Amino acid sequence: MTERQVVRALGRPWSSRFGHGGLTYGWQSPDGQDRLQVEFEVASSRSDTRVVAVGGRCDGATISSFPDGEVARAAYGELAKHEGIVPPHIAVSDEVFHLVFASSSASRKTDSLEYIPAGQTPRQWRQMVSVHSHRDAAPVARHLEAAEAAARATNNPHFQILHRADDDSEAAIAYPVLGGGFVEYMVIRMLAREEGPLVLLHHSREYADRHDAVEAFVERESAKAADRLVALTAIPAVHPPRLGSNEALYFTTNGGDDGTVWVQGTEVPR
Numbered sequence: 001m002t003e004r005q006v007v008r009a010l011g012r013p014w015s016s017r018f019g020h021g022g023l024t025y026g027w028q029s030p031d032g033q034d035r036l037q038v039e040f041e042v043a044s045s046r047s048d049t050r051v052v053a054v055g056g057r058c059d060g061a062t063i064s065s066f067p068d069g070e071v072a073r074a075a076y077g078e079l080a081k082h083e084g085i086v087p088p089h090i091a092v093s094d095e096v097f098h099l100v101f102a103s104s105s106a107s108r109k110t111d112s113l114e115y116i117p118a119g120q121t122p123r124q125w126r127q128m129v130s131v132h133s134h135r136d137a138a139p140v141a142r143h144l145e146a147a148e149a150a151a152r153a154t155n156n157p158h159f160q161i162l163h164r165a166d167d168d169s170e171a172a173i174a175y176p177v178l179g180g181g182f183v184e185y186m187v188i189r190m191l192a193r194e195e196g197p198l199v200l201l202h203h204s205r206e207y208a209d210r211h212d213a214v215e216a217f218v219e220r221e222s223a224k225a226a227d228r229l230v231a232l233t234a235i236p237a238v239h240p241p242r243l244g245s246n247e248a249l250y251f252t253t254n255g256g257d258d259g260t261v262w263v264q265g266t267e268v269p270r
Contacts, residue, residue, distance in 0.1 A: 181209050182205050
């Protein structure tokens with residue numbers, strides 16, 4: 001089917017995104033429970049684009065035009081076209097994290113990788129390790145000052161500087177943030193480079209909004225911050241590749257953000 005035929009049948013999409021060398025439209029039901037994504041190849045000599053992938057959820061079940069993992073395999077193939085150091089798995093303390101998302105942002109001048117444990121999804125996870133390569137030519141000190149200013153502006157009493165080198169070649173901070181129905185605690189390590197800092201983060205999430213539950217979570221995670229930093233320091237070399245200007249790749253069983261992370265092999269680089 002062509003793009004025009006699909007849009008005529010389903011109506012105006014609620015979202016659209018360019019990436020993967022194609023165009024993706026999304027539809028969803030009024031309550032947001034049922035969703036459909038249709039990806040179209042980029043037109044070349046033809047006057048219209050054609051469907052290449054379909055995915056989504058209906059009545060709580062995942063729908064996809066591909067077998068589990070096929071989209072992830074294709075994403076790994078795309079990733080291999082770009083220069084970078086991207087292990088499919090990394091070990092942090094006693095837990096293994098698997099690559100689940102890669103992206104590049106032209107506006108933020110940042111290339112990113114995200115890793116989560118097996119069984120979790122990009123949409124709802126409890127632990128994550130992310131790596132961000134900044135191309136803003138800013139020193140570590142400037143990123144640190146921006147983080148401190150944000151903490152002051154939000155009156156965040158839990159912000160802490162874990163480490164700062166005398167020559168500002170690296171720094172580490174930790175603090176919690178509140179989201180919609182969850183609290184997240186981040187330990188962040190920043191390493192100076194000429195093109196801009198390489199930033200490694202350990203994220204922990206608790207899906208709670210009661211004040212007592214949030215405070216208890218923050219207290220537990222604050223006590224672990226120093227150990228989290230040691231674990232980040234021990235991570236092997238990782239360097240996010242520069243993809244297209246605003247490209248994103250999912251490495252999940254169904255190719256979407258609601259699929260569990262697709263585990264490639266069993267050997268863990270150390």
